[in-house]
Every structure is written in structure tokens, then in C-alpha cells.
Amino acid sequence: MSAVVRERVGWDLASAALFVVIVILAFTLPPRFPGSSWYLVATAVGIAAVYAFGARRYVSLREGPEPSPPVSWLLQAALIILLAVGTSIEPTMMLLQTIVLPLIWMTSRSTRQSILVTLLNAVVLSIAYAASDGFSPGMLLAGVVTSGLSAAFSIALGLWITRIAEWGTERQRLLAELTAAQHGLEAASRESGAAAERARLAREVHDTIAQSLTSIVMLAERSRLDGSHEAISLIEDAAREALREARALVVVESSAADPSGSLAEALRRLGERFGRETGLPVSVEASPLVVPRDLQVVLLRCAQEGLANVRKHAAAGAASLVLTVDDDAVLVVSDDGRGLGGVRPDGADIGAGGGFGLAGMRDRVALVGGTLEARDGEAAGTTLTVRIPLTVGQETA
Template sequence: MTQRPQPDDRFRTRTLRRWYAVAWVALGLCPPAVSTLHHGGPTRYWSLALLAVIALCYTAVAALPGNPVLRPHAFLGVLVLGFGALALVRGDGAALLIVSLPQFWFLARSPRYAIALSGAAAAATVAGIVRHQSWRVEEFSTGNIVFAVIGYTASVLLGLGVVRIVEQSDERARRLGSELADAQLRLAEAHRLQGATEERERLAREIHDTLAQGFASIVVLAEAARSGLDTDPARSARQLLSIEHTARENLAEARVLVGSAPRSGVALGSVAATLRRTLDRFAEDTGLTVTAELPDVACDQPTRIALLRCTQESLANVRKHAAASAVEVVLSSSADGVELEITDDGRGFVVEDSHGFGLNGMRNRLAELGGALTVTSSLGDGTRVLAVIPTSSEV
């Protein structure tokens, strides 16, 4: 995967090149142009003409759109010829060559071309200086030649070092990009697995709170109806009717779970009326004494469902485990939320030793609404279940 330059990187590169262009004109072209004014005759005109050609070619490359490979390399060819010609005319040019060496690394298509073309420019400059000074043996000096060679050598070493740093940076960026892509894939997979786990937990809780409780009620009622067929046919008939109602409710809940019925499975209406029907059915099925204080509390549908499920789970636990004779249910509301308290006089249990699915399911259901479940019990003292749900702003 190729790492594309980011917008900030391109902006920094353009800014760097613009500042270099200013420095190149100020320190590379202007000094020889100014010094040329002190020369007379053909030297002045040839020097100014060559400098003007170099400046115009650079302007064409920098300002005019075109082939991104041919134009820069054509300009570098002009630099090679121009430096050689200027050195031949003036007898110097090491300073202009050194200032211009970054051009080859900026514009060449690869480090190999940069080294070759800048070497050609250095060779042309040295050759021009030697040829010019050979005409004036008395003025022969090696200063410009030495500086030209040292500048070229330093530019090669520095350029290769910068290229190496850039390649390492690109490789690191590619590696980090690959690691980031892998991390994103792993994160997406983790989110998918987490979503699947949460959905399984939700379905398990819904099945436990609806279908499982319904089937448990059907089993208990069927056993009671069978045992009373000969002794109390009327009661057995009522129990069979209750079995039919429970089975129909389970069928409706099953349709909700498979998505062929409305999601909630609980009809809209008063939470007090919904709880009253549940308590009446429980009292009829079990024969326990049920007292209830159920004012008409206003709450939204999710809160009604949570309160109903907590009531159903608590009553199921009373039926299966408590061996109680009486159950009391109190529904109340305050400025902070809705409270549901369910108390029985059964055998009780040690709360810390209980790790059943039902209590955890109630806690999780209430936690999704920002509520909390408190269970208080001890052996022989009955059980108190308190569900608290904050009041929603939308009722």
C-alpha cells in the first residue's frame, strides 16, 4: 500500500520550496549579476544573458503546468550548460553552483539522477573555470575549483542522508498505516462480537423473563389441575383456563422475540393496571394472599416493561423458592423516579450466595434505564425486593 502525502505535508513542501526559491534568487543569481556590472564588454552581456536564461527557465518550470518529469529535467540540463558557460565566461561559479545544488535534489526524478546531474553541473563548472583561467596563467587559482568539488561532495552526502531519512519516515508511516488498518479491523470485529454477545444476553433475559416463567407457571398449574380433577373439578377447570391464558401469552411473547409482533410485547396503558392483572393471576394460580398499593403512576413504556418484568421475576421466585403465605407490592413515585417494592414472608435466603440468572437479569434491565435493584433477605425473615428507576423526561 502506497502512503500518499497528506495535505499538511504537501503544504510544508511547497512552503519550503518557495523559501528556497527566494534564497536561490537572492544568494545565487543576484550576486553574480551585481558583480557582472563591474565587467565591461562581452563578459557583462554574456553573463547577464546566461543568468536571465536560467531565471526564465526556472520561472517556466515553477509557474507553468506541464509534464512533471520532462520540464524539470530540461531545466536541470539548462543549469548544467549554464553553469559551464558562466564559469567559462567569468572564471568563477562555485558559489552559484553550491547554492543551486538543492535544485537537483528537488527536481530530479530519483537520487541517482540528482547525483548524476549535479555531478555534471559541478564538472561543467570546474571545466569552465579551468578553461577560463588557462587563458590567463598568471591568474590561475584553485579556490573556486576546490569549493565546487567540496560543495558537490557535501551535497551528495547530505542528499543521500535526507533521502534515507525520508525513506525511513515513509516506511514507518506505511507500517503505522498498516497497523492502524489492522487495529481498525480488530476493533470492528470486537464491536461485532460485543454486539452479538449483548444481543444474546438480551434474548436470554427476555426468554427467561417471559417464556421460561410462563412455561414454569404452566407446569405448576398443570400438576395442580391434574391432582384436583377428582376432588375439585371446578378449581381444576379454572387452572386449565389459566394454563390457556399463559400459553397464549407465551405465544405472543414468542412472536415478539422472533420479530413478528411489536417489540415490547406489553400493551400501552397504566402500569398500575398491568401490574394488577399480573398480581390477580398470581393470586388465583397460587392461592397466596396478595396485597397491593398501586397508584396510577405516570411512566414511559420502557419503565412499564421493566417494572412488569421485575414483578414477574419476583413473583416467580416467591412461587418456586419462598414457601410464602403472603406477598405485598407497593408502587410509588417521587421527584427522583419510580419505586416498586415487593415483599414476601417466606423462608428468605442469603443474598450474597445467590447467583441466579433472574436477579442478575433484573439488575441489568434496570441498569439500562439508569435504575438499581436492592434485594434484602435473610434466612427465616422473608425477602424484600426494591426496584428504583429514574423518571424519564418523556412520558
């Protein structure tokens, strides 16, 4: 059962109880004139009918249907007239105010209308009360006092309940806005997470599978020229590596480093494989200190991308990988090739734009709080430096 239905059922029970009380009073009080008891019953029935067939659907402290202006004024006029007729016959019928006054507030379109109609009802009831005893001064005063007090109490209670209802409505509105904002935030978070995951997968594919496929293409071109079995063997190794990396991505595991090994060993294997594929000697100097697993992935991916740039752009005769681990993990990839000026005629910073690999490398390093710097070497070539802060107290391997 909804809150509105429960509220209306409460009104139904209260109205029925009041109707029974009025009927009992009509036949227990001395009749004012022959048949007056039935007039009182008819008045009570009329008010009950106005409630049941007109005002009931607007009875709610929550948001609900609002009567049109003609309906609102018609319902209120009917209630006031019936109450005044009953009171003019028997002053005790002012008891019906207990339901008429709340219905005036419920069927009003504004607080101003509720107050005006309540005051109008007090004036009419004062006249009706006095008319029940021939407009004697005593009855007129009693009518004014009784209806005035009733109107004052009704206005005070109505304003209080209206304020509570407005607060409840505002609370519901704010709750709905908060719920909508939460749903929007959840949607934005999902979209942001999906975008971040797409970017992560793009970096992984570029830094792993794409590099392996590039090696396969270059080795295939070399094999076409010399037809050596060594080139074919390297193609097979590169293809197996690409397959392993693809499977690792599918199961959402990093293929960057062997859990049983170390970053230093992974860098040495990378340098050895790069040298076999390109014929370019790569010297590797790596600290044996342990680096956290997630940072191993970042550093090894940067080493892969750095060597890929050496192969594609530098026209170098040699390259080197140097890893030092202290408060920071610092990876330096250098070559003796053309340098940044030879790669970028405008002399722009390698991290300021360019291909996806360089942008991805910078993003990857930034995600772990590190920095990336690329500059021309002191004598020749390019030096790429990746610096990532470490937690204190790393153990040695």
C-alpha cells in the first residue's frame, strides 16, 4: 500500500467516525424544531458526499493532483455552506469544522487561498452560530470567539503542516537530483574506466605485439635478401614471442617480466634479442635491486619503445641500456645515431608529440608518478631517461 493510499484511508476512517458522532448527536440532542434531526443528518451526509466524491482525491501531504480553480472554489463553497446550515440549526454542528477546515487547506491551490477561505468560513460560521438563537448578543459573541479560535488554530496548524510538506517535497526533489547525479557519476566513471582500459590496451598492443610484428617484417625483408637460416630462425622466435604476448593480453596478464626472474635479466634478454634481430650491439648494465612488479612493466616497456625508436629512426651503430636503482629507478636508453635533430628537423622535444609510442610511453610513466626526458647525447645520438620514484626499503635480489 502506497503512502498516499494509506493517508486517504486514514481520512476515510476519520470522516466515517465523525459522521457517526454527528448522527448520534442529531438524535440525542433535543430537536430545535420538528424534523431538525433529519436536517442535521442530511447536512452531515452532504459534507460526507463532498468529501467522498470531490475532495478526497486531493487529500495528500505529498505531491498529487491539484484541483482547477473552479473545482477548488466550488468544493470549498459547498463545505462552508453545508457547515453553516448545520450550525444555524444546531450550534453543536460546529464540530464538523474538524474535517471541513483541513479539507479547505487540502483543496486550496495556494497558502493565500487557504488563509482567505478559512477567515471567510469563520465569518460565515459566526453569523450561522448567532442565527441559531435569534442573533442574541451572547450567541453572536460566542460564535465570533469559537469560530475565531478555530480559524486561528487552523491557520497556525495549516502553515506548520504546509511547511513540513514543502520541506518533504524539497527533500524528495534533492534526493531525486542526488540519485540522478550518482547515476551520471557512475556512467561517467564507467566511460572513464573504459577509455582508460582502451588506452592501456592500446599501449600494451603497441609496445608488445606491434613491436614483435615490426621485427618480423624487418626480418622477413632481410631473409628475402640473403635467405639465411638465421633470419628464418629469428622470425620464428619473434612470432612465438608475439603469440606469447597476445595470449598474455587475452588473460589480462603482463608479459613484461618473468615473475621468477628480475628486471635486470629481462633487460639483458631484450638487448640480446634486439642485437640478434638488427645486428646492432646493445650493452646492458642493470642494477640487481628488486623493483616492484608494476614498475618493472613500465620500465621494460620504455626500454622496448626506446630500442624500437633506435631501430626506426636513429641509424645508430650501437645502443645501451642502463638501469640504476636507488631512491628512484632510472632507466637510460642511449644510442650513437643521428640525434633528435636528425629525427625531427624542427628540433622539437621527442615527448612533445610524434607517434603513439612516444605519447604512450610518456603517459605510462606519468601514471606511476615518473618523468620522461629525451635529449641529444653529449657526443652524438639520443639519450632517453625514465625516472620513477620508489618506496623506501627495497630488498636486494
